[in-house]
Amino acid sequence: MGTAQVGSVRSSEAVLTIDQVAGLGDGRAPGPVFVPFTLPGETVRVRGEGERAELTEILVASSDRVQPPCPHFGACGGCALQHWAEAPCLAWKVDQIRADLGRAGIETDILSPIASPPHSRRRIALHARRAGPGNVRLGYKARRSWDLVEIAVCPRLIRALPQLKAVAEPLFQHPKSAPTLHLTWTATGLDVDITGVERKSGGLSADRRMRVAAAAAAGDMARVTLAGEILYQARQPMIRLGPATVALPPGAFLQAVPQAEAAMTAFACAAVAGAGRIADLFCGVGTFTFPLAQIGAVHAIDSEPLSVKALAGAVATAPGLKAITTEPRDLFRRPFLAQDLKRFDAVVFDPPRAGAAAQAAEIAASKVGRVVGVSCNPATFARDAQLLIAAGFRLERVLPVDQFLWSPHIELVGVFAR
Numbered sequence: 519m520g521t522a523q524v525g526s527v528r529s530s531e532a533v534l535t536i537d538q539v540a541g542l543g544d545g546r547a548p549g550p551v552f553v554p555f556t557l558p559g560e561t562v563r564v565r566g567e568g569e570r571a572e573l574t575e576i577l578v579a580s581s582d583r584v585q586p587p588c589p590h591f592g593a594c595g596g597c598a599l600q601h602w603a604e605a606p607c608l609a610w611k612v613d614q615i616r617a618d619l620g621r622a623g624i625e626t627d628i629l630s631p632i633a634s635p636p637h638s639r640r641r642i643a644l645h646a647r648r649a650g651p652g653n654v655r656l657g658y659k660a661r662r663s664w665d666l667v668e669i670a671v672c673p674r675l676i677r678a679l680p681q682l683k684a685v686a687e688p689l690f691q692h693p694k695s696a697p698t699l700h701l702t703w704t705a706t707g708l709d710v711d712i713t714g715v716e717r718k719s720g721g722l723s724a725d726r727r728m729r730v731a732a733a734a735a736a737g738d739m740a741r742v743t744l745a746g747e748i749l750y751q752a753r754q755p756m757i758r759l760g761p762a763t764v765a766l767p768p769g770a771f772l773q774a775v776p777q778a779e780a781a782m783t784a785f786a787c788a789a790v791a792g793a794g795r796i797a798d799l800f801c802g803v804g805t806f807t808f809p810l811a812q813i814g815a816v817h818a819i820d821s822e823p824l825s826v827k828a829l830a831g832a833v834a835t836a837p838g839l840k841a842i843t844t845e846p847r848d849l850f851r852r853p854f855l856a857q858d859l860k861r862f863d864a865v866v867f868d869p870p871r872a873g874a875a876a877q878a879a880e881i882a883a884s885k886v887g888r889v890v891g892v893s894c895n896p897a898t899f900a901r902d903a904q905l906l907i908a909a910g911f912r913l914e915r916v917l918p919v920d921q922f923l924w925s926p927h928i929e930l931v932g933v934f935a936r
Contacts, residue, residue, distance in 0.1 A: 532571070560583075608631055632920065641702050697715050794814045797816075
């Protein structure tokens, strides 16, 4: 049996002591050497070369190690941390926020985190692979691989799987097709938007479209779309956002877990209480817009015209709100300018993972006194926060939100004031 040397695993087999969990959820031994599914303080036997090794045996286990709840754990690439007890895992995620802010020179009050309960997601994406005529496999990508781990035990999926496979089977008209089924559970049933289907030579034939529709009808699905094009619709998928009911456009963005969404919107609303006019930037279909409109008038902006149209159409479902106005606008190419913000008391912005540097610079240059930033990427949040802080804002507090259990991801809502 070999031993690990500093810098890498020098032999095909080694014994290592894990000193921490790294940013992607793998355990790290001095060197560094990264070992998946290991925890701080564990002594493990591994096999591999270079800076990455595979776990072969746990010699001394951490007291924080637990039995993973899912039988697919280890093969499936969807979760990295099911072997870690909830409290230390959540504390580690909060430390990732603290570290990202620290690297940007930012200190603030980090509040107790909000954790989503298991089996609470309303949005997932399943990959489909053809295993032979009439035989479709449906599941998640394997860890560090394009292979598929077929899902057979997910409580939320188990009843829908047979008909979802039937929906996927006609999609393999072209050999280059690699369908992904984006599922959203709505108030009126399951909404399925399909991507990854090769659409050359006219796309799916009429016969295959009919087979998709028949499978969707047999599964009592609300709607099936192919990259936004409706293949089947029995009912308009509807979603409740605060006091409003929104007709969901195909493929529209939603927060993955309703409980996490409720915590984030409540926190944002408390932060801007008393504001007369609020700008909701990167508004989507209105996740924050409708709760904010219970406080003040809201101007909602997003780059997706269908999302903005759906938001505007839902205003009538929630009488008694303050005025809501909407605007389709690419905030990356055409950020809402500092002069545009003159008439607003507060701003809420919820950009994609890349953050919103251009928009943050305009907010920084404005006279707005209160800003709420929502982020699924603490590193880009910290970058954008630097721009606001340089302009005189204080990052008063941050709420961590663990929306994706057992993954290394953590989200946050930050409150700025000046």
